Amino acid sequence: MVDFPAPPDENTKQLDTIIWAPYPAPAVFEVEDFALIPKSSACGALEIKRSNYSNTDVEILKFITLVRTGAIVWMPETPTPKKVPGLGVICLLTYDISKRLKKLIEAGEAVAIFDVRDGRVDVRNRDVLVLINFLQFVVHRQRLQANRDDCPTVALPAAT
Numbered sequence: 001m002v003d004f005p006a007p008p009d010e011n012t013k014q015l016d017t018i019i020w021a022p023y024p025a026p027a028v029f030e031v032e033d034f035a036l037i038p039k040s041s042a043c044g045a046l047e048i049k050r051s052n053y054s055n056t057d058v059e060i061l062k063f064i065t066l067v068r069t070g071a072i073v074w075m076p077e078t079p080t081p082k083k084v085p086g087l088g089v090i091c092l093l094t095y096d097i098s099k100r101l102k103k104l105i106e107a108g109e110a111v112a113i114f115d116v117r118d119g120r121v122d123v124r125n126r127d128v129l130v131l132i133n134f135l136q137f138v139v140h141r142q143r144l145q146a147n148r149d150d151c152p153t154v155a156l157p158a159a160t
Contacts, residue, residue: 060088
């Protein structure tokens with residue numbers, strides 16, 4: 001994820017999945033499934049974890065905080081209340097979850113797709129639906145962005 005001007009203490013963000021469209025600007029660089037894109041073209045992002053290892057909750061919370069502040073994806077002047085264009089996705093919920101991770105899941109800011117307990121694998125239906133609703137929300141955001149009267153643009157450096 002690239003943006004200009006970038007805050008001096010900010011590194012380029014590497015994200016697991018960026019949901020983007022080549023509007024208002026195409027990718028700066030794109031090869032196979034790797035791309036550098038302007039933040040203004042990003043409509044949503046996913047932080048994907050294989051399982052709920054010891055630090056997963058902290059990493060997802062840090063990611064959600066960055067999304068909420070507009071550091072990762074395009075944010076309209078009036079963001080949709082209670083809707084965050086980022087989601088933490090845990091593929092396998094393998095053991096007891098932390099209180100923080102439980103709160104993130106209850107708030108719809110993280111999902112776990114499969115629950116693995118005692119050698120049994122169960123689909124977490126509610127979380128799959130939360131993921132589907134999130135993807136629909138991101139599509140809606142892209143449509144809103146594409147239909148704005150004031151075309152969003154990539155910020156330019158000062159002329160010399």
